[in-house]
Amino acid sequence: MLKIGSFSFQSRLLLGTGKFSDYDVQRQAIEVSEAEILTFAVRRMDIFDASQPNLLEKIDVTKYTLLPNTAGAKTAEEAVRIAKLAKASGLCDMVKVEVIGDWKTLLPDPVETLKASEELLKEGFTVLPYTSDDVVLARKLQELGVHAIMPGASPIGSGLGIVNPLNLSFIIEQATVPVIVDAGIGGPADAALAMELGADGVLLNTAVSGAKDPVKMAEAMKLAIEAGRIGYEAGRIARKRYATASSPIEGMSVLE
Numbered sequence: 001m002l003k004i005g006s007f008s009f010q011s012r013l014l015l016g017t018g019k020f021s022d023y024d025v026q027r028q029a030i031e032v033s034e035a036e037i038l039t040f041a042v043r044r045m046d047i048f049d050a051s052q053p054n055l056l057e058k059i060d061v062t063k064y065t066l067l068p069n070t071a072g073a074k075t076a077e078e079a080v081r082i083a084k085l086a087k088a089s090g091l092c093d094m095v096k097v098e099v100i101g102d103w104k105t106l107l108p109d110p111v112e113t114l115k116a117s118e119e120l121l122k123e124g125f126t127v128l129p130y131t132s133d134d135v136v137l138a139r140k141l142q143e144l145g146v147h148a149i150m151p152g153a154s155p156i157g158s159g160l161g162i163v164n165p166l167n168l169s170f171i172i173e174q175a176t177v178p179v180i181v182d183a184g185i186g187g188p189a190d191a192a193l194a195m196e197l198g199a200d201g202v203l204l205n206t207a208v209s210g211a212k213d214p215v216k217m218a219e220a221m222k223l224a225i226e227a228g229r230i231g232y233e234a235g236r237i238a239r240k241r242y243a244t245a246s247s248p249i250e251g252m253s254v255l256e
């Protein structure tokens, strides 16, 4: 079970709702993924005006926890404003804090992310900051009291997978809150690796919405995340440089 603040979930897959070719494919992919948390950019929807295009129009939103994100924010102030707007519209108080510091890589601004998280915690939000894979920043966010850390595997939408598994494993090792690997996942193997490293969940969007068959990919991601988690719990064997026979013959009578 994945526990984030006062929320509990069976699924460890968090799905982004953007960039699907059409709303029916989006709905089917979401259903097949069995994700319980759906994230969306508040800035891309007019959440107060029902006449405006609604990214979630084909989805029975009562079945999901909607996780608004502050995508598009460049400063802590903007992120806080977006989060408050989402809360005022009746969404739950959980928010993914995303403050972009570089528009080419879409990597987060660590200073503004920290400031926004601090402010939103004071306001009583359940705070999930999207961060780079910086171990010290993750620790500082944790010390502030955030409810989960969301380090990127690689740049958003890049599909490069986990570029620095060592940093991710350092973050996971010292974590006292759930670690959800967010952004850059390209295929099921990347998602499984994140889980095998000990992540508590994976948030992804492009790998599913941009796949040739998004519905099939949603299923593959679901299975990969489950398999990775079970593999982590089962305990992987240690890596060794030399061979060890799979069928030891020491102490046994051997047929000539």
Ligand SMILES: CC(=O)[C@@H](O)[C@H](O)COP(=O)(O)O
Pocket: 015, 016, 017, 018, 039, 040, 069, 071, 155, 156, 157, 158, 159, 182, 183, 184, 185, 203, 204, 205, 206, 207
């Ligand atoms: C939807 C969302 O929150 C994205 O900003 C997220 O980081 C996913 O990134 P990918 O599209 O690379 O999976």
